[in-house]
Amino acid sequence: MKKKLLLQMDCDPQASVFDAVVAHDAGVDALFQQSGVAPADVRNQVYGLMFTRGGDDLKNSAAFIGGSDVVLGEAMLKAAKESFFGNVRVSVMLDSNGCNTTAAAAVAKLCGGDGLKGRKCVVLAGTGPVGKRAAGLMAMEGADVVLTSRRMDRVEEACAEVNARFDVNISGAEVGDEAQAQAVLEGAYAVLCAGAAGIQLLGSDTWTANPTLLRLGDINAVPPLGIEGTKAHFDGEDVDGKLVYGALGIGNLKMKVHRECIKRLFMRNDMVFDAEEVYAVAKEMI
Numbered sequence: 001m002k003k004k005l006l007l008q009m010d011c012d013p014q015a016s017v018f019d020a021v022v023a024h025d026a027g028v029d030a031l032f033q034q035s036g037v038a039p040a041d042v043r044n045q046v047y048g049l050m051f052t053r054g055g056d057d058l059k060n061s062a063a064f065i066g067g068s069d070v071v072l073g074e075a076m077l078k079a080a081k082e083s084f085f086g087n088v089r090v091s092v093m094l095d096s097n098g099c100n101t102t103a104a105a106a107v108a109k110l111c112g113g114d115g116l117k118g119r120k121c122v123v124l125a126g127t128g129p130v131g132k133r134a135a136g137l138m139a140m141e142g143a144d145v146v147l148t149s150r151r152m153d154r155v156e157e158a159c160a161e162v163n164a165r166f167d168v169n170i171s172g173a174e175v176g177d178e179a180q181a182q183a184v185l186e187g188a189y190a191v192l193c194a195g196a197a198g199i200q201l202l203g204s205d206t207w208t209a210n211p212t213l214l215r216l217g218d219i220n221a222v223p224p225l226g227i228e229g230t231k232a233h234f235d236g237e238d239v240d241g242k243l244v245y246g247a248l249g250i251g252n253l254k255m256k257v258h259r260e261c262i263k264r265l266f267m268r269n270d271m272v273f274d275a276e277e278v279y280a281v282a283k284e285m286i
């Protein structure tokens with residue numbers, strides 16, 4: 001049995017230790033961490049994997065693309081896929097900044113039960129890597145998605161990016177204070193707070209008084225939390241009929257999904273794990 005080899009291509013000056021630990025915990029035998037990788041470097045890196053093993057053994061070599069820049073990560077994934085030909089290829093996963101695994105876990109949690117189809121869902125401070133992925137996945141579930149930012153130009157840019165990437169039609173709103181948050185949540189069924197660490201986005205008076213809001217998620221684990229009056233460990237906590245998922249509740253599923261996707265990379269040599277595929281794993285695991 002050949003050893004399971006994972007090539008970790010990271011665009012940052014120092015490759016992510018987090019991603020390395022998950023790779024080891026997922027059973028990888030040897031990890032090749034490459035830092036400062038640019039899209040133009042990817043082909044040669046991938047060739048190193050593709051041309052050293054053949055036939056069925058190729059499934060024991062795989063690639064992981066990480067780093068803090070999702071746009072670069074997407075370009076690296078494209079370059080990796082363009083390096084393959086015929087069955088001479090390896091499985092590859094993209095999770096820059098944890099964008100796919102975190103968004104997949106959050107949306108899978110919020111989607112539980114009756115689903116999101118036809119329902120208004122709001123991604124507060126959704127212009128970051130996780131928020132944009134989550135908005136796309138919610139829209140794929142048939143939700144009527146509104147993504148917010150403090151700045152309208154950032155809203156427009158993010159919505160255009162999500163709509164093009166996922167072939168959906170989300171809309172945006174400028175939200176910079178509690179009154180605007182209250183207004184955008186009118187008639188909403190679910191909200192995901194996707195803001196930067198340590199930023200409160202939703203006051204307790206706003207969400208507890210909203211009669212239609214029944215699912216709440218927050219991926220910020222750093223106090224103050226994104227949703228006032230909640231706890232990071234909430235994992236479907238029932239607060240007066242509203243189910244609340246905190247960052248640790250979501251993060252627990254995220255970790256399981258991340259490890260599972262790495263394991264699955266070694267089942268075949270032709271898998272690509274991007275947002276949709278990672279989300280499918282999250283829905284299976286929930």
Ligand code: NAP
Nearest residue numbers: 098102125127128129130149150154195196197219220251
């Ligand atoms: P990010 O890019 O750091 O931030 C998302 C958005 O937050 C920004 O685009 C910005 O939007 C908004 N923001 C920044 N400062 C703000 C402020 N002072 N007030 C209001 N809004 C502000 O986010 P990310 O990398 O996608 O990560 C999102 C969250 O997920 C973070 O809290 C991160 O720590 C967490 N995370 C959690 C897990 C987990 O497993 N639980 C995993 C990965 C990441 P605008 O400038 O457009 O308004």
